[in-house]
Amino acid sequence: MDGNKDESERHKIEAPHWTEEQIKRRRQRNLAIAWALAGFIALFFIVTIVKLGGNVANRPI
Amino acid sequence: MSDTAISNEREGALPDGGAGSARDFFELLKPRVMSLVIFTALVGIAVAPGGIHPVIGFTALLCIAVGAGASGALNMWYDADIDARMSRTLGRPIPAGRVTPSEAAAFGAILSVFSVMTMGVLVNWVAAALLAFTIFFYVAIYTMWLKRRTPQNIVIGGAAGAFPPMIGWAAVTGGVSLESAVLFLIIFMWTPPHFWALALRSSGDYEKVGVPMLPVVAGEKATRRQILIYSALLVPVTLLPGVMGFAGALYMGVTAALGAGFLWLAFVLARTAPGAAQEKAAMRLFGYSILYLFLIFSLLLAEKIFGLAALPAGALLQGM
Numbered sequence A: 001m002d003g004n005k006d007e008s009e010r011h012k013i014e015a016p017h018w019t020e021e022q023i024k025r026r027r028q029r030n031l032a033i034a035w036a037l038a039g040f041i042a043l044f045f046i047v048t049i050v051k052l053g054g055n056v057a058n059r060p061i
Numbered sequence B: 001m002s003d004t005a006i007s008n009e010r011e012g013a014l015p016d017g018g019a020g021s022a023r024d025f026f027e028l029l030k031p032r033v034m035s036l037v038i039f040t041a042l043v044g045i046a047v048a049p050g051g052i053h054p055v056i057g058f059t060a061l062l063c064i065a066v067g068a069g070a071s072g073a074l075n076m077w078y079d080a081d082i083d084a085r086m087s088r089t090l091g092r093p094i095p096a097g098r099v100t101p102s103e104a105a106a107f108g109a110i111l112s113v114f115s116v117m118t119m120g121v122l123v124n125w126v127a128a129a130l131l132a133f134t135i136f137f138y139v140a141i142y143t144m145w146l147k148r149r150t151p152q153n154i155v156i157g158g159a160a161g162a163f164p165p166m167i168g169w170a171a172v173t174g175g176v177s178l179e180s181a182v183l184f185l186i187i188f189m190w191t192p193p194h195f196w197a198l199a200l201r202s203s204g205d206y207e208k209v210g211v212p213m214l215p216v217v218a219g220e221k222a223t224r225r226q227i228l229i230y231s232a233l234l235v236p237v238t239l240l241p242g243v244m245g246f247a248g249a250l251y252m253g254v255t256a257a258l259g260a261g262f263l264w265l266a267f268v269l270a271r272t273a274p275g276a277a278q279e280k281a282a283m284r285l286f287g288y289s290i291l292y293l294f295l296i297f298s299l300l301l302a303e304k305i306f307g308l309a310a311l312p313a314g315a316l317l318q319g320m
Helices: A002-014 A020-057 B005-009 B022-030 B033-047 B054-078 B101-122 B124-148 B153-162 B164-173 B178-209 B220-238 B249-271 B278-304
Strands: none
Touching: A020 B022, A020 B101, B005 B054, B022 B054, B022 B101, B033 B054, B033 B124, B033 B153, B033 B164, B033 B178, B033 B278, B054 B101, B054 B124, B054 B153, B101 B278, B124 B153, B124 B164, B153 B164, B153 B178, B164 B178, B178 B249, B178 B278, B220 B249, B220 B278, B249 B278
């Protein structure tokens, strides 16, 4: 039993403790990555349309 | 989690990594340097013969900007040890402890790969190869190899900052040419007097961290003389676009006048005695050099926009 208790104490210490400020910054970073990825996808989509031009709908069925 | 991280937490410090804001990561991209890179690349795109779809042109510009930023982040990662000991760079995200070196390295590496691959897939592979070479040159040749070894670091390393208009040109034409090499040469010759003027003021910092900048190794007098020599070489180079026919009379006239101003400031600095007067003269030249390059490239852009670039030199004067 005591051994189990020690084990749970050890996990308690190792669990990462995020402060409010860190959580706020992580959220900011996540949002920045999300926006960058969305922009990246949009860029590829737009350039594809630009390069295909009028041929975008011209494909054999 | 490592023992260090646990003890950091126990002492109330932030755990390793995860402490930087999005703004800190943006700072790693050296946004001020990036703005000059974007502008010169834009001019390269604009003055290149032929046309480019605005969306593709924007994509090329974005890739160049991100690639330049990525190399800035990798530079800050590698130089974090000396940045922490120089007053000018002490507040950067890594020495300030807001971003860990490994975070900066990963950030820079990912952005480098993405910018080059995107340039290759969406614009063309010549521009992508030039962008990859520029990043490699700035990080490996300048930052890792030359910067801490030779006082010529900024002369050779300056090539990295000179590539953007060439990449812009390649984005439009799919190749390199003499004209784009001239744009490269203008920035290449401009970098030493521009940077050494700043180094005259920060030489104490560089000496402290053992970076062999010219004022540290050769002394202030030799640096002032080198600034004058490079300025004298720079001015004729800036006139080459007119000689080669891709800039007009307006460019030639204004650039010659601006060049005379540059030479005068370099001459004044060369004759100034060390001390407060030298610092003042050096900072005046440094400030002027930024304006000088901006105006030269603005003139190329303006002539292209208003269709003046095709005018033979002297045509404007004849029309007066």
